[in-house]
Amino acid sequence: MSLDTADGPTARLCAFIAELDFEQIPPRVVHFAKGLMIDWLGSALAGKGAHQVEMIDGFARAMGPADGPSIIIPTRRRTSPYFAAMVNAAASHVVEQDDVHNGSVFHPAAVIFPAVLAVAEAEKKTRREMLTACIAGYEVGIRVGEFLGRSHYEIFHTTGTAGAVAAAAAVGKLIGLDAAGLSHALGSAGTQAAGLWEFLRDAADSKQLHTARAAANGLFAAFLARDGFKGAAKILEGKKGMAAGMSSDADPARLTDGLGNRWVTEETSFKWHASCRHTHPAADALQLLMRREGLGPDDIADAVAHVHQGAIDVLGAVDVPQTVHQAKFSMGTVLGLIAVHDIADLDAFERHALTDTRVARFRAKVRMELDAEVDTLYPKQWVGKISVTAVDGRKLDARVDEPKGDPGNTLAKQELEAKAIRLAEFRGGATVDEMRRCIARIWKLDQPGRAVDLFAEP
C-alpha cells in the first residue's frame, strides 16, 4: 500500500483485521460466534433441495471440478472451495432463518461461514483460525453495512454487497493476509459487490444468487490478493467507490466505530420467525397483544403495523403472495400465521401460508403505516408496534422494544440448538444425531488443534 493511501477507514479496518488475534477476542464474543455458526449450519442444511440451490449446484457440477477438499453441506458432495462456498451460501439464505445484524440490515452468516468453512477445509486451518476469521468477517461486514446506510439498502441487498467485502475479509484473515493484502482483497471484493432488490416483485430467485456470489466473489478477491492482485485502497469511502456509487448517506466513521472495543459480532440477532426480518417486530407485538387480551383471529377487525420506511420498501411490493418465499415478505401473511396459528416457523409457512383461508382472511385486515418513532430508531433498534381494532370496537395497542432473538432478548442455548436441529431436519439435511455431533464440534471450536470435518462419523 502506498503511503498516501495508508490512512482512511478502510486502511484502519484492514490493519485491525490483520492484527486480530484469537487471544484478544473476549471469550463471550467467541462463545457468541459459535452460537452463530450452529444457527447458520441449520439454515444451510434447511436449504437442501430448494430449486435455487439445486440449480446453482448444477452449475457447479457442470463448470467446477468433480471432487475437491470442500464440502457442499446439503449433499455432502466435495468440490473446490470456490464452488463449495457458492453453493453453501445459496443454501444458507433460502429459508430466511439465518442471522441478521439490525444496524446494518446485513445477514452475515449466510456469506461468511460458507466462505470460511470451504477454505479452512482446503487449507487445513486450525479451529481457532477458523473462528477468528469468521469474527473478522462479522466485524468488517457489519460495519460496511452500517457505513453504506439506509439509502443503500433501499435499492441494494446489503448481504450481497457488504457480504462480498465481509467474505473477503474473513477469507483474507484465514489465509494470513497482512494489512496491505487485506486492502487489496477488500478492493477486489468491493468492486464486484452487487445485488438489487428488484427481484422481489417477481418472486425471482436472486436472493440466493446474491449470497452465492458474495461468498464466492469475496473468496476470489482474497485468493487474488494472496497472489499479489491489486485492489483499490479506498474501495469503500473513495470518490468512485462503493458509497459514492451506491449510497447517499454513507458515514465513514461507522467503518471503524469502536474497533476492538465494540464487538459487533455479538450484536447479531438470531431470527426466530421464518420470515423477512422486517416482519418480526410487528409479529412479536401482535403475539403479545393477542395473548395479553386473549383474542383470537376472528376477534380482530383490523390491524395496523406501525413500521419503519425500510419495511414498507421491502415488504410493500408483495400483496397476495404466490410462493412460500414471497409469503415471507408479506406482512399480512406473517401476522395471519401468528394470529391463526400462534407461530410463523418453517412448518407453518409450508403448511398454512398460501392455502389457509383463515390466514388469507386475516391478511386482508392488515396494513402497514410508517411510524416516525419506529423509523427514527431503525435500524439500530427494531421496535414492534401494533394497533388493533377489535370487532367489539375496542382500540388496542402493543409494543415490543426488542424482538425475540435480538441481543437483549437472545435465544437460550437450548432454543438455539433446538432451532438448528429443526432446520436440519426440515428437508432431511441432517439427522438429529448428525446435527448433535456437528453442534458439539462447533462448541469446541475455541480449543486448539486443526479444524475437523463437521460431519465426520464419530
Add this chain to the structure above:
Amino acid sequence: MSLDTADGPTARLCAFIAELDFEQIPPRVVHFAKGLMIDWLGSALAGKGAHQVEMIDGFARAMGPADGPSIIIPTRRRTSPYFAAMVNAAASHVVEQDDVHNGSVFHPAAVIFPAVLAVAEAEKKTRREMLTACIAGYEVGIRVGEFLGRSHYEIFHTTGTAGAVAAAAAVGKLIGLDAAGLSHALGSAGTQAAGLWEFLRDAADSKQLHTARAAANGLFAAFLARDGFKGAAKILEGKKGMAAGMSSDADPARLTDGLGNRWVTEETSFKWHASCRHTHPAADALQLLMRREGLGPDDIADAVAHVHQGAIDVLGAVDVPQTVHQAKFSMGTVLGLIAVHDIADLDAFERHALTDTRVARFRAKVRMELDAEVDTLYPKQWVGKISVTAVDGRKLDARVDEPKGDPGNTLAKQELEAKAIRLAEFRGGATVDEMRRCIARIWKLDQPGRAVDLFAEP
C-alpha cells in the same frame, strides 16, 4: 413471464433477441461483426502473460476443472466454459486495444466474444449461431450502456455492469432461450452487475477483474435461466433495478431505440492508439496539428486538450504514471508519445511511456480543460480539440470530428488485420501464421456449418 411484467423495454429487448434470426441481419452488419471478432482476438492474445491474467488463470486452475471443451486463448489450455470465458475476458482488456462503442462508453468485445466462444465450443453451435449470439450481445449491451447514461459511467465501469447483461443476452441467445428465458437471464445478470472506477487512482488490477466477472456472471445467468432460475423482469428499468441504484440520468427509451433498424453493432469503434479511449480525440488532433504545422515536441510550449467531463473524471486521477497501464490513462503521456514518437501503439507504451525523458517533458506541458461543445456532443460524438502555444508565441488549434477507428473513420480491412496480427505477436500469443488462419476462419463465420476451433492446425 407473468402478464403484468410482459411489457416495458426489457421485455421488448428480450423479445427482439429471442426472435433475432441470422437471415434478417443485414450482411454489412454481419461483416462488421466478423471484423470486431478479429480485432478482439488480437486483444485477447495480447493479454498473454499479463500478471492480472496469470493470476485469474491461476484461480481458474485451482478452483476449476483441469480440462474441458473451451479454450483459454493465450495458453490454449482447455477448461469449462465458465473459466474459459472468465480468463479470456480478463485477457481481452489488458492492452486497452479492444473495441468501444462511443455512445455507451462500453467495450463490448471484451465481455461478449469470450462468453460466446466458450459456450459455442462446449455446446457445438454453428458458425451462424455464434455470430448471431455475438450480435445479440452487442445490440443489448450497447443499449444498456446508453440507457445507464453518463451519471452511471462517472462511478461505474460500464463494461463491468452493462457487460454482464450483454454476456447474458449473448449466451442466452446462443443456447436458445426464448423471450421469457432471456428475461430471467438478464434479471440474474443485472443483479450481479458491478465494477467501480475507484481502482484507477491506485493503478489496481480491477479492470481485468471487471471484464472477467462480467463475462462469467453473464454466462452463469444464462445457464441458470435455462434451468428455470428466475430473475427480475425489470432489472434494468424497475424501481429497484440497475438504473434506480446506479444512475441518475437513465433513459428507458434508449433500451429499445431503433431495434431491428438501427444496428448498434456497426456503430462500434476500433481503438487505434493503445490507450484509454478518452485520450484518442485529443491525440488525433495533436497529431494533425503537428503534421500540419511541421512542429516537433520542442517547438511546443504548452498544449491544452479540450475535453468532455468524462475524460477529466477518468484521466484526472493520474498525474505522473507509475505503470504502463496507468500511462494509458495519462493524457500528458499519450500526447507526449504522439509528439515525440508520432505513435502511441503498444510498443511505444512499453518502450517510451515511463522512461523517455522527452515524453515526460512534454507531459508536463499538457493540461486538460473542460470544453462545453465537446462535452455536449459526448458520448455520441468524440470530438478532439487541441490548443497549442508554440515556443515562438503562435497560438494554434486543431480539431478532429471523428477519431481514427470510429465508424465514420473506420479501419480498412488491411489495417484491421494488421493490428490484430501485431497484437497477437506482441507477447507471443500467436504466430503470424496461426493468426492468419484464425482470421480466415473468422471471415467465414457467416457460412453454414459448425463452428470450428479457431486455432486448429490446417
